[in-house]
Structures are given as C-alpha cells and as structure tokens.
Amino acid sequence: MKPIEAINDFVVKVANVNGSGSASANQMFAKSILRMGVPATPRNIFPSNIQGLPTWYEIRVSEAGYRGARGGVDLMVQMNPQTWNQDVASIVPGGYLFYDNTRALPPGRLRDDITVIGVPLTQITNATYTLARERQLFKNIIYVGVLSALLDIEPAVVEQLLAEQFKGKDKLIAANVQAFQLGRHYALDHLQCPIGLRVRRSDKVGDAIFVEGNAAVGLGMVYGGATVCAWYPITPSTSVVEGFTKWASRYRVDAQTGEKTFATIQAEDELASIGMVIGAGWNGARAFTATSGPGISLMQEFIGLAYFAEIPAVLVDVQRAGPSTGMPTKTQQCDVLLCAYASHGDTKHVLLLPRDANECFEFGAASLDLADRLQTPIFLLTDLDIGMNERLVAPFAWDDSRKLDRGKVMTAEELEAGRDFGRYTDVDGDGIPYRTYPGTHPTRGSFFTRGTSRDRRAIYTEDGAAYQDNMERLLRKFETAKSYVPAPVQKNAATSTKLGAIYYGSTSDSMEEAADLLAAEGVEIDLLRVRAFPFNNTVDAFIEQHEQVFVVEQNRDAQLRTLLINEGDLNPRQLVRILHYDGTPITARQIAGQIRASLGLDKAAQKEAAE
Amino acid sequence: MKPIEAINDFVVKVANVNGSGSASANQMFAKSILRMGVPATPRNIFPSNIQGLPTWYEIRVSEAGYRGARGGVDLMVQMNPQTWNQDVASIVPGGYLFYDNTRALPPGRLRDDITVIGVPLTQITNATYTLARERQLFKNIIYVGVLSALLDIEPAVVEQLLAEQFKGKDKLIAANVQAFQLGRHYALDHLQCPIGLRVRRSDKVGDAIFVEGNAAVGLGMVYGGATVCAWYPITPSTSVVEGFTKWASRYRVDAQTGEKTFATIQAEDELASIGMVIGAGWNGARAFTATSGPGISLMQEFIGLAYFAEIPAVLVDVQRAGPSTGMPTKTQQCDVLLCAYASHGDTKHVLLLPRDANECFEFGAASLDLADRLQTPIFLLTDLDIGMNERLVAPFAWDDSRKLDRGKVMTAEELEAGRDFGRYTDVDGDGIPYRTYPGTHPTRGSFFTRGTSRDRRAIYTEDGAAYQDNMERLLRKFETAKSYVPAPVQKNAATSTKLGAIYYGSTSDSMEEAADLLAAEGVEIDLLRVRAFPFNNTVDAFIEQHEQVFVVEQNRDAQLRTLLINEGDLNPRQLVRILHYDGTPITARQIAGQIRASLGLDKAAQKEAAE
Amino acid sequence: MTYLPKPKLHHPELPKNDLGYTRRDYEGSISTLCAGCGHDSISAAIIHACYELSLPPHRIAKLSGIGCSSKTPTYFLGASHGFNSVHGRMPSVLTGAAAANRDLIYLGVSGDGDSASIGLGQFAHAMRRGVNMTYIVENNGVYGLTKGQFSATADRGAKNKKGATNQDAPIDLISMAMLMGASFVGRSFSGDKPQLVPLLKAALAHKGPAFIDVISPCVTFNNHEGSTKSYDYVREHNEAVNFLDVIMSRQEITVDYAPGTVEVVRQHDGSLIKLRKKADEYDVHDKIAAMEYVQKHQAHGEIVTGLLYVDTDSQDMHDHLGTCSTPLNALEGETLVPGSAALAKLNASLR
C-alpha cells in the first residue's frame, strides 16, 4: 500500500487521556496550521468524565475550506493505550500512525497497510524532566514538536504561538520552546521528515477568526445588550455563560468603581434560571439563559407562561444527544420540535438556527432584539459541534449606527400625554401589543401580568370570546415574526434542477460539501439553508419549485421536516428524510451516500448511508 | 313569539353562585329526569374560584340520547343577579326564564320573546326557615320543587332520590321533602304548570350508569391493579385520585387488619409525583399519576427518562384550556402534541383517548397493562368535559378470567435456570426487551438503569453504534405498540361517501350528532373515532379511501391532525381542520356549521362556524 | 367576596399621607376570595403598611405564584405592576425582576403550598441569594384553591374536612428562612393587625430578604376543629414575642411606647424598629438562639410571633453581584454595546 501523499488536505487525530493537559497542546497544533494560512477544523471528542477516560482531538486540514467532519483518519497520533485497537483501525489505508514506543507493543497488533512511526516520547520526556507535572505537560509539547517535523510546519509559527500564549512569563516561553524543539529535533534526527502529508503555506485563511460557537453566543449577548444572565451549568452550554461573563467583565465594568452593567446569576436549577430570565424580561431588562435538552424540558411550564403572558426571554439551547441524559458530550439537532411547540396548550415559538460561530454572534445579538420586538421567548438553537469546537469563521462585525430594538414600550411621557394603553390590544394589526415597564408612571399604565386568560386590557376573565381573541392575536404575531427573523439562504446549483435540499445549523458545512461531491458526479441540487422558524414564505416556494427536497438533519425523527410539513401544509412525500443521529457530526460522505441511495444511483452508496 | 313546546328534548340551565350549595340540588334535579327513563346530560360551568363567583349547571335532556353540548338555553333558572344580563340573553327565542322575584328587577331588562316565570324564592325560604345555613340549602331544594312542577317531573322520583341521599338520617329526609313540596306546591298553586317543556317517562336509559369520567379513571386504576398513586393536586384532575383512593379504600383494605394494598402519596409537586411513579414502576409496582397541562410540562424531563430507560408509567392528563395557567376550569384537547413527543431528544409516546367514563374505566385498567407490556410511559388523555361531569354511559364491565399483563419480566426461576438476560436485548424482534425486578436473584439479572446511553446488556457506553441500535429498537417497539393499543372505531354512513371525519375523546358525542344533522341534509360522512396513538394502520387506509377528511378537535393548532400527517406521511391538504377552542365544549351545531362552510354549502353556516 | 364594587370616588375628607395619597390609592380590585378568608386581612394590612410608609404605589412590584393567596396581589396596590406567575416559582421571577431594577420595592406573596411544597427550593435559594424583598407566606396549612388538601406546613396529626389525618412532618418556614440566610424573619397572624402592620412596615424598609410567615386561616377548608391553622387554635397558641413599629428616618420621632421593654434596631436605610421583648433574654440579632426559641416553643405547641431575627448589616444580591447603581433595565445601548472598534481588536486576538 502506497503511503498517502497530500498537501493541505488530510485528517489528523490525536488520541489522549482526559485531563492529561493535552487540550492546549492540540489547540496550538491546530493554530499553527491556521497561521500558515491553511484552513483547519478541529473537533474535540470527549467523554462525560473529568479525568482518565479517552478523548480525541481531530483536525481536518482542508485548503478548499471544508469544515465538516470528513470521516477516516490519515495520521493518527496515538497517545492513549486504552484505545489502541480502535484508533489503529480508524486509519485509512495508506495512512500513518505516530505512537509512543517507549514500551514495546504486543506483537501482531499493527496493520501492514499503514506507515508506523514510533517515538519514545515517555523516555525522552522522563530523561529531561523530573517533576511529575512537568513530565505530563511537556510530553504534549514534545509531540507537537514531532508533528511539526512530520508535517513540515514552520517552527517559527509554533514558537510565536508559544510566545503569545505565555506572554509576560518569559521562563515559561523558554521552557516550552525547549520542549517543542526537543520533539522536533528528535524527529528530524531519527525519522524521515516530512511524511507524505504536509502543510504548505497558503493564503486561504484571510481575515477569518478562530473561535468557539459558545463564546461567540456569549459575545453576541454582550453586543445585544443583555444585562441579566441566569443559568444552571450543563454540558455543552456552560461555556456560553462563561463567554458572556468573560466578555462582559472586559467591556462592561467601570474602570473606576468596578461596578458592572450586567449580572450573571447561577441559579439553583433550570426552573429558576428561566424564572429569573422571565422576571428580568418582565421588568424591562434584556435577559437570557443557556442550557441543553434536559434544561429545556424543565423549563416547559415557564416557557408557556412567557408565551401566553408575552414576556421577552432568550433561551440558548446547545443541543446534545438525547433523549434523557443521553450522550451529554455528543452532538445532535434533537430539540427542534420540543422547542418549537414547547409547553402544554397551543403554543408556537421562534427558533434561530445559526450555522457557525459567526452566526452565533449575530443571532445572539439579534435574539435579544427579537425577544423585545415580539415579546415572546426566542430559542437560539445551536449544538455541541458548533458550540464547543473552535472553528474558522468570518470575523465578527458590528454596525455602530445600530440601535437596540426595545420593541413597543409605552413610556411615562406617552402615558402622561394620555395615550391609551391596553396591554393586550393589537393597535397596529401585527399582533404585537404595547407594554409598560413596572414603575413607569404613578397612575397610568400599570397592569397585572398573569398566565391565566384575560381581556385586551389585561383584566382577568374566563370569557371564551376574549380568550379566543387573544389566541388568534398570538397567531397573528407569529405570522409577523416571519418578517423579522433571519431569512433563509438559497444557493442554486450551476444548472437548473428538480432536486433541492433543506438543512440548518451544524449540518450546513457537510451538506454544502456533499452538494459539491454530488455535483462532481453530475447530481445537481439547489440548496436552501433555513435560519429560523417560523419559516419565511420563500421556503414553501422553494419546495414547490422542486420535485424532491432532501431535508437533512441530525436527529432520528426528522424534526425540522415535521415543522416544514405542519406549518406549510406540504406534502410529506415530497420531502425526503436524510438523517444521522449517532452523536457524531454528520459528514458530507454520509449525506451524499444517503442522497445517492434515495435516488437509486449507487448500490454501494446504500451501504455507506447505513454506516 | 310562541313559547317552545318540547317533550324530552330541551336544555335547562341553572345560574348559581359558587359555594352556595346548589351542586347537590342540581345533581338531584338531573337524576330525577334520568330516573324517569329520559337521558339527560349535565355540564358544570364553574370559575377558578372557591366561593362567590358565578357558576352554572346546564342539563341537556335528549330522548335521542345526544350527550354533547347543544348551545342555547330553553329554560333558564336564574338564581344569581351577578349574571342576569348574560343569562337572559342566552335564552333562545320562545324560551323560558324562571327567576327569584322577591326583589323587583330594574325595569326594561326583560325580553318580550320569552316566557318569564317569577317565584319569590327568598321570601318563601325566609318565611319558613330562620337559620342562615338552612335558608341557603333549602332554597335550592325549593327551586327543584318548582322545577318539578314546571317540567312535569314525578314528585315520587325526587322524594325517592332524597330518601336515598339521606339514607339513615330520617329527619333530614323529611325536611328536604318538605322543602321540595313547598316549592312544588307554590308552583302548582300560582303558576301554569307544566310549561311547554316537559319530561315524559320513557325507557331510554336502560342499564346505563351516571358517573364522572375522573371517578371512572380512578376505578379503572383499581381494577387494573395499580398499587402506587403519586400525585399533586390540580384542577381538573384531582378527582381522579380521589376516586382511586375512595374505591381502593372500599375494595383494597383488609377488613381485619386495616392494611391497605395500595398507597396514595401526595407529592410536593409534579416532578416528584412522576418521579415516584417511575421509581415504583422500576421496582415492579403498577403506578400512575394524574395531572393536567402544567403538570405535564413539569414532568417532561422525567418522561424522557422513562422513555429511554424503558420504565412503565401511567400519566392521566385531564386536559384544561392552556397555554400556561390558561383557563383552569375550562375544557380543551390541547396537550396532544406535547404528550406525543414529550421531552427533549427524539421520543414518541403512547396516548389513549377515551370518549367517555366507560372508556375511562376500560382504558384506565388497560393503561397499566400497556405500560408493563411496552415498558414505557402511557398517557391517558381525557379532559375536563369528560372528567368532571357526570354522564350517562354504558355500565362498567369486567371479565373475571382476565389476568393482569405484567409484560416481559424475567423471574428468579428463569435466571436460576440459566436463561440469558440482557436488559436491552431485543430477543423477540418486537423491540420489547426483558426486565427484572430489583432484588430478584442473588447473583443474576441485576442491572443498572440510567438515562444515559448503554449497550444491549445495560452497560454504559458512549458508542454511537450502540446508541443508534437502541434508538432503532425503540422505534420498533413503538411500531409494536400499534397492535396493543385500542383500535379505532369506524362507523360508515348509510351510503358510500367521499367524505370522512376523524375525531376523538370528548368531541365524539357532538361529532356523531353533527353527522346525523348533516345526513339529514343529505351530507353523508364516514366516521372514524381514533382511540390511541400510535395510530392503527386502518387510520391511513380510512384517509386514503376518502377525498376529504375532517379532523375535528378542541384546540387551536389542530394537534391530532399534526400527528396524523407526521406519522402517516399523509398529504395535509386532504385533512381539513375543524376546530373549537374557546374553553366551552364543542357542539354538534358548530361542527356541522364548519363542515358546511368548508364544503361551501351554506353561507349562513359560515357565520355559525365562526361563533 | 363582596359583590358590589365600592364607589370609585375618593371621599374628600380621607386623610392623606406624605405623598398626598389616601388609603384608597393603595387598594386594588375587589377580592374574589371567600368571605372571611384570612388572606383578605393580610391584603388590608399591606394596604395599611404601604399607606403609612408613604410608599409610591407604582414603585412597588408585587409578584406571586398560584393559589388563593397568590391571587391577592390583584386586591391591593392597583397602581403597581403585578405578576401572578406559576405555582411555586415566584421567588425566581422576583429574583430576576430585582436583578433588572434595583430601585423598585419588591413584594413577594405566596401560600404555604406555593412556598413549602412545590416552591420549597426556590424559596430557600432566594433567601440564600440575599434578594432585596419582602416575602410573605399566607400560611393556612392547606391548598385552598384546589380545595383543601394538606400543604407541607400542616401539622402532623391535623385533620382535614374529609377526616384524613396528616402524617408528614410539618415544615417550619421561619426556621427554614433563618437557616437559609434571610436577614429579616418574622411571623404574625392575619387577624392581628396591630402586630402585622408594623412588621410589614419594618420588612418593607429592610434591605435584603425579609420573610414574614403569616398564619392565615382558610375559612372554607381549614377552620374547623383539629386544624392547627384555624382562628381559634392560633388565638390560643399565639405567643407574641415583641411589638414593633417603623419610623422612617426622615421623621426622626419615635412613637411613645412604654419604656424599659423597648429595644431600638437601626435598619439599613436608617429607619428604626423598636421592639418590645416578651422575654427579657430575647435578642433579635442572635439567629441560633432565635431558631432554638422558635423550635422549643413549637415543641410545646406554641406559635411564636413577632420580629424574630434581623441582621441590620446584611448585604443584598446587588452588593454580591457588584452591579452598578443605575438599574440594569435603564441602561442604553451606548453603555451596553462595546462597539465595532472593540470588536476589531477582539477579532484580531482570535487569529
């Protein structure tokens, strides 16, 4: 088997032990590729555990800019004996295995269709360092040194990264550079460098930034003017709040007094965190919470209250694999239906569906405007794949002329001037009534907020007609929402086609790559990326224009497809389910395989689709 | 306007004040009609309040046996000045108003197209009784006396009912009979009796029983072998548990020792009550809870656990008008979607949809078998209209040869004999695995239950293939459920037709009456009453056989229709929404009106439909 | 409930408080509770207290859960914004509201079912967090609105109307509040206006979480023999610890109380509470002793009332959070949005 030769287009995967300090070494490795101008997309694969279990870091290097998971490993960096067998098996034929050969491996466990590169990492480390902690940390830097030699990464780039990371701590910089060079020189001296896989300086990164989706959501909330964040820790959403608090602490603390213009409150559970958000929203602050599936389940009753009493609230749901506790560290798009129709009784909610960290920032800020404008809960649905992985995305942008949209709020001046106020009166015909903040005016504009039915002036009533009038207005408001939420993005195929695909969120990268794959085979597909629910009317039009539309998503029950059919009264037979839900991110190959299979194009593809 | 003349076919409505003791008088009035062999269907209309607000008791007398609400009032018994205007307005032209004329009414408030019957009730009462409590209670019996004269109800029947009610308390019997006769004689002496509306002895009641749906559910749970009931009070479900506890206290307490074979535990909230049910189900007891919408919302996280960990549990949801606290004392069918897909992640749940108290009993008992058989949560979805109103239904029946179906439970003997046990292994191909009760065998059959993913032998794993394998088996199990749940009931029109109607639960009476109304106009409709979700395959067949199928339900968003389309991949355009959701029970006239409107048959109908 | 609404006209001779408001300006819409319900007396006491403190009604936010008790905010302070949220979760809603605007006065109204059963966790955590509020539980030992089931404060051995006996250990909300960190804790009885009104005034003037447990008999489901929350039972077992009154600091005149038995407590805003101790050794600043006192008397079937514990140095949630003095809901985009220049720098750091 001939070893693979590839420049700027391969997959490296590092197998580590959780809690061994490999995370920052791996991040630096990925960043060194980016600094050479070559797009690289890392993914953390980690267990629901703190220390001692297997964890992986996978980097897809792709000059073409594909960011979706690819499948298969070209170079396996095997640092964890626990997972030896499965790791070795995952290498594609012709690939490479780099492992620590300090201790001899049991015989007969190596494949002969791969190139095996042994480095006595432990031995090198232990010969140089004596403190246990130093040994653990520097071993990681040493293998980065080896990798730089194997893959032809410029050492100056890595050294610069180290200098940035330990800025101000010169001793640490020197020590790390030393460890890096130790590994690098061992490789240059003892191994054939570089191997067939190489990083070559390019200019494909441009002004892109490298950032996690969760951090971007947190930043979006800062820019969107959130002042109250109430939350309860849950994987994979915790870093949304950490991000918010970090950026807010940077930008929103008075340098003199130390006073903060934000409050992050760790609640006792998710019922309390959404309750706080609703209380703050009712009282005129912009507030949000971040959680994952179990939290959304616990918030159901409160979500219904916010819908019916019309209180702005933003809920970030970083989805993970359900049902129940499921696989807390694996990714899925499985809360779509629950969020869209959350709570008992007739309800419909607005969902925002960002594709990456850039949209996480944008939609994060927008969600607060939408919540105030529509006076209703807004769900920002991301997932673990977007949220907890650093990804190369377009830089964040902000228009300084942009104003916070506080929606329809009647002021003390307006009330004083005698403007009529009826809390649930649809004065503008768009279903959105006016509200007042508590404490606005001594004698006018006060009202009682409740989850029970009431009339247009917020007076309690059990009258059926008043109830129905209100429920119909809420439908009208949902219709209005269509014109406020981010519109879908359409990308037509090169030639006219009767095939379409609808997709959203973290599926986007792989879907778009799959379209390229299929186009190369002559299968042209028009693409429509939906970015919000309720759907813009163009979605129905898109579907009507195509004979067959693939709806691609990462859950078992085709949840977005259900929404499409139900809200658009569409014929389900026109909408083909393309699903993947085993907790790993969907790949372009899987999508293309399932589409081929559905079109009857490829027998082999059917096997792949079932993978 | 000629006064209405009608025998055994009219609507009487009594307007009272909440907490004034009218409930039992009204019930006796309704029962007296039944005892004359004439079907009568009462409905309580009550506020979310304990004392002092308006309440109504409406009785539809219908020799034809129609049990749905009719709309309009033929005889208004006005006992509450608070609601005078709206009550007078609700009388149909030619109808009757009976009121307490002790105090003069303001002039100009009476209609001239109705017959007004004044009786100085307060004066009569106060002249006879001096204690405040006596005055309050007997006034109610006195108006029943008046009604008996006005409607030609046999006095012996009422006296017999009084004798039964106060059995053993002879003094009370005499006092009540006296009050009854006081009213009756006043009417006979001073008024023209009977009026145009009359009750005439008939034989249409047969062996039917008169009972509330909630009590019937409670009884069903006793017969189904429930041993643990954990609950939290909420209107309109509270009487389910009261019923269970009452019947269990009658049938399940050892006469000698006083020991109980059941436990009713009032939990601190709904999260705890479903938790207890799940704990008990896990431990091999048959357990249920009863709640309403807000409780279902709070139970979401736990429902997902029971689905994924496969633990039997029964949840009775007596639906009320949502969203949020909504209208707690009004009826709707608005939790269908939330229950069917409850909890985050991909889930599907079994729903049972009884039409009346008889099925409440039957499905109640069946739900416990199904939960054990399918090892999953079972939702028994009733509503306030079924649950909190006494209704004439077929008598309860029980086959003594019937055994409790405990499902697939591996015993100590089987384990001892070496039978292989893998908690999540699909040995029979129906998706249903075997389970063991905790404590079964010293060394075999123990396993760890969790909401996280695991393999077929219940060992924790984050492996995607094992996860997917399990999720697919759950789908298989849901498919299996179709053959266990109650099948739909089809009733074809007299002649072949391209029109069909699908309906369920408390809508059934009105739908079937509407079909009669329409048939009389030449519009023939085939009827399919669904009784469970997942739907039997005959449902899809029924829809395919018809060009247009009306889906009739009492919610805003056509929730059952969503389930039909989503699960059957049906064309939505074939399924026409017939909805009613203002909190009052749907009427035959409303359904017929909407169907006519949808068929373009009747301009006037469109107005009625929009009512 | 009174069916006929009271005339809306203000009597010209009604006395006015410092703000020029009459008592009527602190009323709400007509109560729909049962005639004689203890909760209505509490509403009256709240009206009284707010009037006497000259609080601007619209600067009070009144929040509640679900229950008969939780309905009462509709029946007082009609010019205030009110929020009847969901069952047992008022504390979190109030916490969020308080975070959003530190300048309003927060009044949380709850029932024993609402706070001791479904809401126990939220109740406890709001106390821990130091939310600046007055939290009142209208405690009748039953679920009034759902017709008379036992709540978690019902005493063991209490019988309900249907004759069932409560078997679970009762929750003493007073001890619980102290344990959780409330900085003002008192108890009273709905029928004891002379005690309740000053207690409410002191609580409203207190900075930090002020908790008041008000025994409030349910005339419909719990005012019968065997109930330890009935009027008669409470009257017999009520042992008032102290009397108190609030003097807003701007008045600076203390009421003429019998001397010798009076202790003066200085509140955060400088206002003073004067206490008349029942027992000489009672010290309202000693939490551990207070808990012991309450529980010892409880063990003897006695309900201790009065101001039981106060910490005049307590910090509130905003102190803990370090939030700015401007209410968060009043901050504008200029203050809140870092702008494009900051973003450009930030982008640069992410490359």
Added chain:
Amino acid sequence: MTYLPKPKLHHPELPKNDLGYTRRDYEGSISTLCAGCGHDSISAAIIHACYELSLPPHRIAKLSGIGCSSKTPTYFLGASHGFNSVHGRMPSVLTGAAAANRDLIYLGVSGDGDSASIGLGQFAHAMRRGVNMTYIVENNGVYGLTKGQFSATADRGAKNKKGATNQDAPIDLISMAMLMGASFVGRSFSGDKPQLVPLLKAALAHKGPAFIDVISPCVTFNNHEGSTKSYDYVREHNEAVNFLDVIMSRQEITVDYAPGTVEVVRQHDGSLIKLRKKADEYDVHDKIAAMEYVQKHQAHGEIVTGLLYVDTDSQDMHDHLGTCSTPLNALEGETLVPGSAALAKLNASLR
C-alpha cells in the same frame, strides 16, 4: 481511575461474612472518577459497611441523581439493581421504589449540587415523608461533573479555581435534614473510614430516613487553598462528636470500647449503636440541642461530625400509609382486582 481492571477471580483466602460473601462480592465495576476523588473513599466505606453487616447485595437498591457522586453506585454493589436517574430527583424515585417494595434496603447517593441546589425540595420532602432509606450526600461544595462551579453548600467567601468568590449563604444539610424530620442524622468525612463505616452501618440498620452528609473533597476542582471543602481544611476543622458502631442484634456482643464515655442506643431492629460523646452534655436524642450544637460550631468554623441525632421511635412512610406487609409489587391480580360481582353492585349504585 485505574485503567486496568482488577482480576475477577476471588482469592480463596479472602475472609467471608455471615452470608458467605467476601468483600469482593460487594464491589462494583471500576471507578472512572479522578484519581484520589473523595467519592471513591465513600464507595469503599459503603462496600465495607455492607460486607460487615452481611447484607445480601441483591436486596439493596441503590439510587442516585446525576453528578460525579451520583455515578458512584456503579462502582459498588455490582449485584444490586441501581438507578442513575435525573439530576436532583433521586429522592422522589427512591420514594416510589420504597413504596413499591418495603422489603428492600434503599441507599440513596447524591451530591451537594444534586441535593442542595436543584434537588433541595425533593431532599427535604423525602425526609418529611419518613422514607425508610439511607441517604448519603457526597459533599464537595462544587459541581464536579460540570467542572467546578459552586454548589449551594459552598461556604460564603470560598474561592474556586478560577478565583471567583462564592457570595451566597451556604446550605447546612445536617440542620436542614433535622428540621425536615429525618430520624437519623450524621456527618463524616470521606477520608475518615473508622468513623464513616460505623455511621453507615448504623444508618443502614435504622428504620426511617437516615441522612449522612459526607464531606468529600473534589481533588480536581476544590482541593486548593481557600476552599472550605478541601482535605486540609476539613482535617483541621473536623470535630468528631462521637464514635459509633453497629451491632446487629443477632450478634449480641458489644465491641470493646473504652468505657465511661459510651452511650448505647437501641435501634428499631434491636441493633445497638454505641456513642462516645465528645462533649458530656451531648444528647443524640435532643434534636433542638443538636441543631444548636451544629450551628454554634459552624459559626466558629468547625464541622461537627459523628452521629448527631437519632430518633429510635420513628415511624416510616409505610407506617403512615398503612400499607400491607407484603410488598406492593408482589401482589397478584387475585388480591388487587375486585372482580365483576363488585362491579355489578357498583354499577347499580350509579343509577
């Protein structure tokens, strides 16, 4: 965590208990917690206690919530059924399980986040209800599994790894358990096996809700300066109230303890607990005094450990409910279903 599984073979010379089981028979699968985690020590103590009490492993049901602590039931008693439920809701699941089968021994395992934050209400209500169980909180003051946020038991002023300071009042679960009606309340430290094992044995033998708070340092997120739950801090501030041991009544031999300072407590099942009082006036039967003692020491920064309160006369939930002696889950249709004759009568009454 230890990566290599221990050999499954039983050493032939391992000592056996009365049932013929060795210690290995009480073990579970290999722990995946961090090396040195206090929770693993607690698992070892549970194994030890169950072995010494000669409990049949399969007659124990072990239930937990979510968290590092809640994962531990996988690591002991492999022959028992276990249930890792949802976060904070183990108490209700255990209550239902206990209702279904009164004959098993129930062990509830939880963390401080699980029981004091999200689960506070369920924790409290399970105690009130008198559920017959041993409820252990593995208390580290942090959320281990979600990486080090403060839990509700973290002390005010504690600093976490990132340098943030906890501002909320801490929840003392011991006082809370006593207040809520637990009939056996103790506290220990994960590293103190001589104290913990007997305490566990006594709790397992106790009828009614037995609660044990075990301070259990999180080596990863909370064993650093400033944390009041770290090993060092606890060792310094640990004031053991008493020592105790359980003697199952069928043994009837008391261990040879130093006399004079020993108090013997008779448990429901006749088993005896011997107590060595630290302070002469300490009375394990006086709940109010116990609470005061715990809180007073706490106010001085001392953590009182040992058996702190026990009520040997307590009734459990089944006594309250009046359920039959046969476990409910063992009743057959013949017992449970009233049959058609009864139904015919009932129908007749409904006409």
